[in-house]
Amino acid sequence: MTFLAIDVGNTRLKWALYDAPRPGAALLAHGAEFLEHIERLAEHAWGALPAPSRILGCVVAGDAVKRRVREQVEQMPQWDVTPQWVVSSVQEAGLVNGYDHPLRLGADRWVAMIGARHRLLARGERRPLIVVMVGTAVTVEAIDAEGRFLGGLILPGHGIMLRALESGTAGLHVPTGEVRLFPTNTSDALTSGGTYAIAGAVERMFQHLAQHCGQEPACLMTGGAGWKMAPSMTRPFELVDHLIFDGLLEIAAYRAAAAARQAAA
Numbered sequence: 496m497t498f499l500a501i502d503v504g505n506t507r508l509k510w511a512l513y514d515a516p517r518p519g520a521a522l523l524a525h526g527a528e529f530l531e532h533i534e535r536l537a538e539h540a541w542g543a544l545p546a547p548s549r550i551l552g553c554v555v556a557g558d559a560v561k562r563r564v565r566e567q568v569e570q571m572p573q574w575d576v577t578p579q580w581v582v583s584s585v586q587e588a589g590l591v592n593g594y595d596h597p598l599r600l601g602a603d604r605w606v607a608m609i610g611a612r613h614r615l616l617a618r619g620e621r622r623p624l625i626v627v628m629v630g631t632a633v634t635v636e637a638i639d640a641e642g643r644f645l646g647g648l649i650l651p652g653h654g655i656m657l658r659a660l661e662s663g664t665a666g667l668h669v670p671t672g673e674v675r676l677f678p679t680n681t682s683d684a685l686t687s688g689g690t691y692a693i694a695g696a697v698e699r700m701f702q703h704l705a706q707h708c709g710q711e712p713a714c715l716m717t718g719g720a721g722w723k724m725a726p727s728m729t730r731p732f733e734l735v736d737h738l739i740f741d742g743l744l745e746i747a748a749y750r751a752a753a754a755a756r757q758a759a760a
């Protein structure tokens with residue numbers, strides 16, 4: 496029973512095909528497309544794949560994008576499956592959502608937190624947890640040792656920070672620079688400023704959560720630009736490729752188990 500996981504952010508659609516809808520399933524194929532190239536999926540990347548029995552995804556890029564993905568699925572001649580999309584809820588797969596309006600939490604944040612929490616639990620670690628996602632935007636989430644999402648930060652990603660500075664000033668149109676402790680040119684000053692803004696936000700959240708819980712948090716980082724942050728972090732962290740896919744597998748397995756229980760009752 497093959498399972499296609501889809502993560503649509505504001506820059507790229509990421510997909511991964513697994514041999515089963517459960518954690519630990521074997522990865523059969525994966526890929527990424529910029530949103531403007533979604534229309535290529537059916538013809539190119541998905542052309543040679545075995546038909547998935549289930550598709551579960553999360554989208555934060557709007558309903559029009561959801562429709563475009565569904566159209567690609569419908570174009571696949573051998574695929575007889577409708578994509579389902581995760582929405583954030585009050586509680587799912589062992590995680591409790593502390594957002595004022597739980598449904599307004601970005602579905603990608605919710606799914607990544609579920610993936611991260613289970614990754615930790617699978618290793619027998621019941622600790623507070625920081626989840627950092629470095630994509631178009633950056634999010635920094637705090638989860639306590641019991642699995643309650645306490646709240647999180649949203650800040651601009653590298654690209655948005657640079658574009659905002661470029662468009663709001665006359666003298667900041669420069670090539671990408673290097674991260675430096677003491678930047679001595681405009682390029683390095685901008686690149687270092689953005690990187691340390693993100694690293695600083697994570698450091699603060701680490702302090703808030705450590706103080707709140709009285710225990711050192713673990714920190715998992717993911718997202719297309721996560722690697723850029725790695726050399727500049729101030730606390731131990733782990734860079735993980737597929738937190739959102741991990742979360743989607745976890746949710747699929749939980750939902751299947753709940754459906755089976757219901758059918759047996």
Ligand SMILES: Nc1ncnc2c1ncn2[C@@H]1O[C@H](COP(=O)(O)OP(=O)(O)O)[C@@H](O)[C@H]1O
Pocket residue numbers: 503504505506507508629630631632652653654718719720
């Ligand atoms: N090879 C790459 N392709 C695309 N984006 C990349 C790449 N390397 C780094 N990035 C950065 O990652 C960001 C996109 O990451 P991603 O996790 O796909 O974002 P989102 O989930 O918001 O679509 C881009 O803003 C870009 O800065």
Ligand SMILES: CC(C)(COP(=O)(O)O)[C@@H](O)C(=O)NCCC(=O)O
Pocket residue numbers: 504505506555599600601602603604629630631632633634649
């Ligand atoms: C914060 C986000 C823009 C992150 O998007 P991304 O960088 O993954 O494209 C997205 O999760 C979102 O639109 N959230 C809704 C608002 C909220 O979570 O409070």
Ligand SMILES: [K+]
Pocket residue numbers: 503504505603628630718
């Ligand atoms: K994302």
